[in-house]
Amino acid sequence: MVFKQTDQPRNNKENTGGTASQEAERILGRNLDDTLSAIRQSLGNSPDVIVRPVQIGAVPGVRVAVIYIEGLSSKLYVNRFLSQSLGEDNPDSNDNDRIFETILAKASSTLGNLKVLNDWDGMIHSLLSGHIVILMDGRSGAVIADIRDGEWRSISEPTTELTVRGPKDSFIESIDTNIALVRRRLKNPNLRLETMTIGNESKTDVAIMYINGVTNDRLVSEVKQRLSAIEVDAIQGSGYLEELIRDQTFTPFPTIFNTERPDMAVGNMLEGRIALIVDGTPFTLIMPTTFSQFLKTTEDYYQRFYFAVFLRFVRYFSFFVLLLLPSSYIAVTTFHHEMIPTSLIINLLAQREGIPFPAYFEAMLMEISFEIMREAGIRMPRAVGQAVSIVGAIVLGTAAVEAGVVTAMMVIIVSLTGIASFAIPGLPLNNAVRVIRFPMMILASTFGFYGIMMGMIFLVAHMTSLKSFGVPYLYPFSPFDPWRQKDTFWRSPIKTSRTRPDLKEKAGESPDVPEGERHES
Structure with missing residues (x-):
């Protein structure tokens, strides 16, 4: 999907197919026919652009046009305005200023939220946003009324941030x-x-x-x-x-x-x-x-603070399980056998008899297979996606162990890693750790725990260097602030939480990145 602006300048006349009046291209002129013709040509003579002409005032009267886009504006308000406002008695004279003031007064009482524009681009943007445009012959400028309508998804429960106790509404597309x-x-x-x-x-x-x-x-x-x-x-x-x-x-x-x-x-x-x-x-x-x-x-x-602290401990523990469990298993089974209890190492060696691949290849194979099933479960229809992913994981794991491709312990490790990933509530962080664990597995298979430690040092150093609009990414862990730990790993009781996080003094500082990278688009 290409969304960057091209370097070549755009020709407005080529995009709009030309205009009937050069004055109407940028400023709404006084000739209603020319303005309407320019609007139609600017929008490609689209059939959903509706123009409702009305004649008011004394004979021969003053012509007024109401323009809107079908499906974006409310027909109910348009019809009410035409019947109750423009259809009522209007000034008998043909004084444009007097008739225009009357239209504004009636439109304000019927529609509300009015504004008058003399800018062509602003009028077109308002029209495409679902507003109605009211034009009067012999009078420059357009009256814009906000009566946007359309089919929107109703407010429902969140789909990615579920909660047992708490509000059940979520943002929608409007x-x-x-x-x-x-x-x-x-x-x-x-x-x-x-x-x-x-x-x-x-x-x-x-x-x-x-x-x-x-x-x-x-x-x-x-x-x-x-x-x-x-x-x-x-x-x-x-x-x-x-x-x-x-x-x-x-x-x-x-x-x-x-x-x-x-x-x-x-x-x-x-x-x-x-x-x-x-x-x-x-x-x-x-x-x-x-x-x-x-x-x-x-x-x-929304619940007792001690239970919230327990759940946060579970989430932080799951974060490290997702990040380090596969790589730690690879390091222990490949380089550091002395760290495994004797009875367990005997069982692991018995399981590895006949396995043709090293522990690193086993872990990579199972982790990639799990990611494929996870992605397939998301993309498949909701009615069968979850069932297929669960059944597929069970069948694949059992078949892989019986075929002698991987060990049963490796299936347990990968399963625990997958379950831990679902315990992290922040999906963007979850995705980041799922990617990072693969380089950690490579380091573990090459250098053992030494590689894991080097990877963690690099990871912490990188996170320490990050800033979000001037705020250190690891704040208040780094720089460490003991007085701001009340809502990080620990959640203090609400009665004791009387101050806000120290973001007001830190936010807005210029990040240590070049200006070009900061606004790169």
Whole structure:
């Protein structure tokens, strides 16, 4: 999918097929026929562009046209405006100014949320966004009314961030609905909402939400600057923005958090973070991000703190199991037999009789097979995908052991690794660790535990060097802050949590990357 802007300049006349009036290309002229002709040609004479002409005022009257795109605008409001407003008694005179003021007053009472535009591109963008355009012959400018409509997915339970106790609503693909879900939970006059349009072709709406006085002003400025520097043709999801505004591109670790839960977004905003809501996607971006965020869930705050601490211990333990268990098994069975109890090493050696492959090849074969089944289970129809992946794993593991291709212990190791991956709530971090464990297996098969230690040193050094909009990625583990450990591995009781994380002072600092890489698009 190509979405970068080409280097060659675009010819507006070639894209629109020419216009009937040169004045109507950029400024809405006073001739209604020329303006309507220019609109039709700009949109390729598309049949879903509806033009409703109306004549008001004294005979011969003043012509008015209502333009909208079928399927994007509400026909109910259009018909109500035509029948109850333009169809009512209007001034008998042909004074354009008086008739125009009357139209504005009636449209305001019927439709609301009006604005007058004299910009051609702005009018076309409003029309393509689902607004209706009201034009009057002999009067420059267009009246824009927001009556957007269309078929949207209803608010349902989250699909990737499930919870037992907590709200069951999630973001959807409508940016207006997502903003309302945030405002419903955060009735704060300091809640700020700023919008911009990104994408030369897609014109995707992006909303920036934060709490004034809580969020660092430098962070807000930095986010706006990175968004303004984006020059692409299309933004079809929040994943596009995530790659374009992140601090470092070449790292497997996610430095921007994403969520489909409104309560998760509000909780992060209360901690001084910014939420980016992208039209057309249910996943909202949260920034800045730290490593510990990907091992938390909203359910941690809806139940007793001691049980939340226990679950976080399970998640951190699962993180290290996913990262180190296969490589540790390879290192022990290949180089460090003395670390295995005698009875266990005898059983392992008995299992390896007749196995033609070394432990490293066994692990790689089983891990890749598990990843294939996992991907197949996701891509298959939901009714059979889960069943096929589970049955396939059981059949494949049993058949591999009976055929003498792998040992039973290797099947156990790979199964534990796969189960541990599902215990990590942050899917981007989960994907990163799933990739990193393969180089760790290569190091273990080459150098044993020495290779694992070297890999861990390199990994920690890399994570320490990462920043997310000025905030160290491993904060508050590195740099270590004992007073900010209340909501990382440990979750303090709510009564004792009286201060926010120390992000306001750290966020917004310029990351140590070149300007060109920071805004690379």
